[in-house]
Amino acid sequence: MAIKRRDFLKIGGGISLSLPLYTCISDKSYNSTSRSNWLAGVERWVPSVCQACPGGCGIMVRLVDDRAVKIEGNPIHPLNKGKVCPKGQSGLQLLYSSERIRGPLKKVGSRNEERWEEISWDEALDTVSTKLQQLRESGQSHTVAFAGKNQQNTTDELISRFLEVYGSPHFFKFDEWAALKNAYFVSQGINDIMAVDFNNSRLILSFGASFLSNWPNVMENQRIYGEKRAGGDLKIIQIEPRFSIEASRADKWIPINPGSEGLLALGIASVLVKERLYNQAFIERFTSRFNEFRDYILQNITLDQVSEITGVPLSSIIEIAKEFNTHQPAVAVADSNLSYSGNGLFDILAVHSLNALAGNIDSPGGFLRRRQAPLTDLPPVILDSAAKKAFSEEKQKAVSQRDMIDNLINNSSQGIRCLLLSSPGHHFDSIIQKKKTDILENIPFIVSFSPFMDETSSLADIILPDTTFYEKWQDHHSSPLSEIPIVGISRPVIKPLYQSRPLESTLLTLAKSMGENFVQNFPWSDYKEILFYRIKGLFRAKKGSIFSSSYEEAQLRILEERRWWTRQHDSEDAFMKDILEKGGWQDPSYHFNERSFVYQNKSRRFVFTSSHEIKDQGAAENPENGDYPLRLFLFDLPFTSTDSGSKNMPWYQENLGFRFGLMWKIWVEVNPDTAGDIGIRDKDIVWVESPQGRIKAVARVFPGIGPDIAGIPLNKAEHPLASKEEAASNDPLHLLGETYDERTGVPDRISTHVKIYKARGR
Amino acid sequence: MRKWGMVIDLDRCAGCQACVVACKAENNVVHSDPVQEETFRAISWMSVLTVMEGEYPDVKERYFPRPCMHCENPPCVKVCPVGATYKNPEGIVAQVYTRCIGCRYCTNNCPYTLKYFNYFRPRWTREMKNLLNPDVPKRQVGVVEKCTFCHHRLQKAKEDARFEKRELREKDYVPACVQTCPTGALIFGDLENPKSEVFRLSKISRAFRLLEELGTEPQVFYLTEGEWHG
Numbered sequence: 001m002a003i004k005r006r007d008f009l010k011i012g013g014g015i016s017l018s019l020p021l022y023t024c025i026s027d028k029s030y031n032s033t034s035r036s037n038w039l040a041g042v043e044r045w046v047p048s049v050c051q052a053c054p055g056g057c058g059i060m061v062r063l064v065d066d067r068a069v070k071i072e073g074n075p076i077h078p079l080n081k082g083k084v085c086p087k088g089q090s091g092l093q094l095l096y097s098s099e100r101i102r103g104p105l106k107k108v109g110s111r112n113e114e115r116w117e118e119i120s121w122d123e124a125l126d127t128v129s130t131k132l133q134q135l136r137e138s139g140q141s142h143t144v145a146f147a148g149k150n151q152q153n154t155t156d157e158l159i160s161r162f163l164e165v166y167g168s169p170h171f172f173k174f175d176e177w178a179a180l181k182n183a184y185f186v187s188q189g190i191n192d193i194m195a196v197d198f199n200n201s202r203l204i205l206s207f208g209a210s211f212l213s214n215w216p217n218v219m220e221n222q223r224i225y226g227e228k229r230a231g232g233d234l235k236i237i238q239i240e241p242r243f244s245i246e247a248s249r250a251d252k253w254i255p256i257n258p259g260s261e262g263l264l265a266l267g268i269a270s271v272l273v274k275e276r277l278y279n280q281a282f283i284e285r286f287t288s289r290f291n292e293f294r295d296y297i298l299q300n301i302t303l304d305q306v307s308e309i310t311g312v313p314l315s316s317i318i319e320i321a322k323e324f325n326t327h328q329p330a331v332a333v334a335d336s337n338l339s340y341s342g343n344g345l346f347d348i349l350a351v352h353s354l355n356a357l358a359g360n361i362d363s364p365g366g367f368l369r370r371r372q373a374p375l376t377d378l379p380p381v382i383l384d385s386a387a388k389k390a391f392s393e394e395k396q397k398a399v400s401q402r403d404m405i406d407n408l409i410n411n412s413s414q415g416i417r418c419l420l421l422s423s424p425g426h427h428f429d430s431i432i433q434k435k436k437t438d439i440l441e442n443i444p445f446i447v448s449f450s451p452f453m454d455e456t457s458s459l460a461d462i463i464l465p466d467t468t469f470y471e472k473w474q475d476h477h478s479s480p481l482s483e484i485p486i487v488g489i490s491r492p493v494i495k496p497l498y499q500s501r502p503l504e505s506t507l508l509t510l511a512k513s514m515g516e517n518f519v520q521n522f523p524w525s526d527y528k529e530i531l532f533y534r535i536k537g538l539f540r541a542k543k544g545s546i547f548s549s550s551y552e553e554a555q556l557r558i559l560e561e562r563r564w565w566t567r568q569h570d571s572e573d574a575f576m577k578d579i580l581e582k583g584g585w586q587d588p589s590y591h592f593n594e595r596s597f598v599y600q601n602k603s604r605r606f607v608f609t610s611s612h613e614i615k616d617q618g619a620a621e622n623p624e625n626g627d628y629p630l631r632l633f634l635f636d637l638p639f640t641s642t643d644s645g646s647k648n649m650p651w652y653q654e655n656l657g658f659r660f661g662l663m664w665k666i667w668v669e670v671n672p673d674t675a676g677d678i679g680i681r682d683k684d685i686v687w688v689e690s691p692q693g694r695i696k697a698v699a700r701v702f703p704g705i706g707p708d709i710a711g712i713p714l715n716k717a718e719h720p721l722a723s724k725e726e727a728a729s730n731d732p733l734h735l736l737g738e739t740y741d742e743r744t745g746v747p748d749r750i751s752t753h754v755k756i757y758k759a760r761g762r
Numbered sequence: 763m764r765k766w767g768m769v770i771d772l773d774r775c776a777g778c779q780a781c782v783v784a785c786k787a788e789n790n791v792v793h794s795d796p797v798q799e800e801t802f803r804a805i806s807w808m809s810v811l812t813v814m815e816g817e818y819p820d821v822k823e824r825y826f827p828r829p830c831m832h833c834e835n836p837p838c839v840k841v842c843p844v845g846a847t848y849k850n851p852e853g854i855v856a857q858v859y860t861r862c863i864g865c866r867y868c869t870n871n872c873p874y875t876l877k878y879f880n881y882f883r884p885r886w887t888r889e890m891k892n893l894l895n896p897d898v899p900k901r902q903v904g905v906v907e908k909c910t911f912c913h914h915r916l917q918k919a920k921e922d923a924r925f926e927k928r929e930l931r932e933k934d935y936v937p938a939c940v941q942t943c944p945t946g947a948l949i950f951g952d953l954e955n956p957k958s959e960v961f962r963l964s965k966i967s968r969a970f971r972l973l974e975e976l977g978t979e980p981q982v983f984y985l986t987e988g989e990w991h992g
């Protein structure tokens with residue numbers, strides 16, 4: 001076993017072999033060789049893709065014999081260009097976590113307890129497949145649901161296909177970015193998110209957007225930030241209740257009352273409209289309902305009122321509007337954290353209307369829409385009569401995230417009888433926090449694929465443990481937040497540990513056990529075969545190229561934008577060999593003015609929304625309650641929301657509190673004046689209590705948060721070993737009341753009120 | 763002879779912590795736990811310090827990545843009774859764990875508090891022992907450790923160069939933190955080479971060093987605009 005190797009290594013002897021090594025240090029030496037003669041063991045570097053967040057950065061994993069020992073960035077991956085974020089750097093702790101589930105488990109005893117018995121894969125698969133077949137034979141296939149994250153890979157296709165062949169419409173994909181998608185759908189008719197061309201903008205007007213710490217394309221944004229700060233022309237204004245990382249990097253931080261971001265955007269819009277500081281030509285050609293929008297604003301928005309509700313001084317509002325106008329191209333950026341307020345769609349639409357006023361949609365330095373990579377589609381599904389019947393009946397189909405959640409927690413005749421769970425992520429976890437008993441009561445059979453013991457797996461009757469992404473084949477498509485389509489090829493760095501199996505193999509095995517129709521629809525022997533089938537589409541498409549040096553990439557872009565393209569590989573085999581070696585494919589060119597791609601609504605225009613159509617802003621807040629004088633503001637730490645796995649990365653977790661001098665403690669941020677008022681001193685151990693519950697935290701007196709607000713981070717681990725956490729009892733989510741965002745169903749994080757008082761002792 | 767040094771551009775740093783974690787992963791530094799936190803005994807060769815100024819709402823914050831300064835005139839070296847820490851000819855202040863007797867004189871004499879004593883036996887779980895880097899020795903309880911500029915990487919790079927029968931190029935050697943820094947805030951190279959980026963940057967007007975007045979002559983230079991000097 002590899003562990004023993006260490007003792008041998010300590011002595012310092014060993015062999016050395018010459019194997020290809022990607023040194024990652026300079027692009028020239030991409031393909032070089034290591035020949036150290038004091039290094040014990042055989043060293044190899046394997047190109048793969050980090051999927052510790054939805055970003056999909058290219059990585060090179062250093063192996064010594066069969067142990068993975070270090071992760072570096074793939075220098076020719078266009079997203080991260082050789083760099084890796086701290087979560088990616090901690091990745092091997094996820095792989096080698098002691099919290100991994102070793103093999104299939106069956107729950108014994110009551111469903112509320114977590115007592116497990118090890119079972120064989122055969123038994124586990126048999127149980128699940130029998131259950132699925134029974135339901136299907138009794139015409140209940142629509143009561144089976146699969147809940148997972150919205151992922152950018154072929155696993156999603158595989159799951160959809162499985163459900164379709166089976167006869168269930170219920171693939172619940174929890175999406176961190178659902179609120180943003182909704183907004184682009186309303187304004188431009190696209191069910192997608194837009195990329196922001198930070199490279200060419202001169203001003204980022206950010207409404208709480210965590211573009212430097214929490215976006216999937218953070219590595220690209222940080223690179224641009226670094227370059228522009230070293231002499232470039234970029235201004236950042238961060239509007240946010242809390243002095244976040246972005247606020248600390250901005251030229252200006254504008255604190256704002258939580259939940260009033262949309263109103264401020266309308267205030268800014270009103271200045272632009274009144275002074276006619278908008279892009280007339282764009283508005284005429286590419287937008288509709290501008291007049292209604294203008295009239296609405298002129299009649300309903302008064303700056304005094306905006307200033308009062310948002311807490312932003314009148315002069316600042318005018319100044320921001322002027323700067324936005326003079327620093328073109330400028331982008332007004334929102335992200336989905338605005339949707340944790342119960343009214344997110346309004347806020348995001350209001351912010352995006354500024355981009356339309358400036359005419360910065362589908363233009364350099366503005367908002368762009370990423371093309372899909374030309375992967376081969378899987379062949380169409382052939383439905384058998386049972387599946388056809390299931391789909392022909394009026395079976396309720398979950399359309400919004402809100403519906404999905406209702407479906408899961410409310411028992412109805414349409415209720416879910418069997419739930420398959422694959423790391424649905426933080427949104428789902430936060431629902432479980434509050435609704436665990438309902439879920440267990442309503443859904444008689446739950447299967448989890450989680451590789452770790454966590455919130456989700458605790459629900460399960462059977463666990464079929466997945467591997468981590470380091471142990472399987474995968475394709476990863478870049479986030480639509482960056483305009484370049486990228487397909488990263490993720491390959492197993494080591495063999496699956498213990499008895500874990502990739503979810504994809506498990507699904508294929510299940511499919512093959514479920515009858516003729518399934519076998520016909522899943523002709524592939526393994527998941528890798530499916531991936532290769534799809535990837536070959538990249539060879540046939542007459543665009544893009546396998547990752548290459550920045551120089552070649554620039555050349556290609558110029559050529560392609562003039563619609564020239566030359567083939568670089570003679571055969572499919574040569575192409576496949578090369579793509580595996582380099583780590584993926586990209587298309588660096590962007591084609592402007594494909595109107596029907598950017599606007600997919602009937603009018604092919606940006607549609608202004610006058611806010612009264614959504615909801616009256618600012619009215620809901622401030623329930624006067626003397627017992628709970630502070631307003632709770634829960635925020636995400638970088639990349640903790642995107643994957644429940646972050647609690648299994650102690651290197652990552654211990655650094656999240658670096659601004660507050662804390663490693664393994666949850667803190668609450670309090671404004672100095674407020675702290676004085678409520679008699680709390682810096683570093684006191686306190687209880688934070690709402691009508692729903694209380695948690696323990698370290699008080700940090702922080703000038704970066706407004707008066708009467710209590711800021712608390714989510715997903716902060718309190719122990720390096722997740723199993724040693726008393727997390728369930730000390731999770732800030734327990735403080736929240738029962739209000740949810742109307743469309744995404746996500747708990748409202750900003751309208752709970754709390755009180756803070758000293759805890760006795762330490 | 764080369765003199766390896768680092769330039770840290772504070773105007774670029776986004777406080778992301780990638781450098782901190784990269785260092786731990788490269789150099790087998792075990793993660794901390796709540797007990798180490800309570801007793802201030804956690805080890806981190808590279809840390810990002812923060813400096814906050816001002817009052818609500820006019821606050822400013824600066825992130826200060828801080829490795830060992832690899833002082834040209836290192837106070838830590840002077841006090842070591844057994845020569846466990848020394849300045850090597852290429853400018854790196856090194857630590858020999860097998861020589862260290864754990865007296866902690868150096869720890870107390872470093873004005874930047876960049877030496878770390880192993881109060882605890884490094885606690886790796888059985889599974890996590892898999893990710894240990896074989897190029898870097900594991901430490902025992904009772905020895906002092908510190909940032910080495912990933913010295914083992916230099917050794918490796920030299921051997922590669924020798925094997926290829928060529929001179930070592932400056933870019934062949936880069937510490938783990940520098941390699942991963944997403945904003946390009948960390949820059950590494952030969953401070954004696956007039957053609958190198960660090961040579962140039964260490965001489966521009968934005969450059970300063972920490973506690974310059976002590977005469978330790980850090981080989982880590984900071985860059986920043988405006989009033990943050992010193």
Ligand code: SF4
Pocket residue numbers: 050051052053054055056057080083084085086087088089216218219639
């Ligand atoms: S940004 Fe995301 S994908 Fe990239 S290294 Fe970090 S966790 Fe991995």
Ligand code: SF4
Pocket residue numbers: 830831832833836837838839855871872873874875876877908978
């Ligand atoms: S910074 Fe401290 S540990 Fe580093 S060389 Fe100087 S005195 Fe020694």
Ligand code: SF4
Pocket residue numbers: 774775776777778779780781782810825827942943944945946947948
């Ligand atoms: S990796 Fe770079 S940007 Fe991130 S904290 Fe370190 S120095 Fe700053």
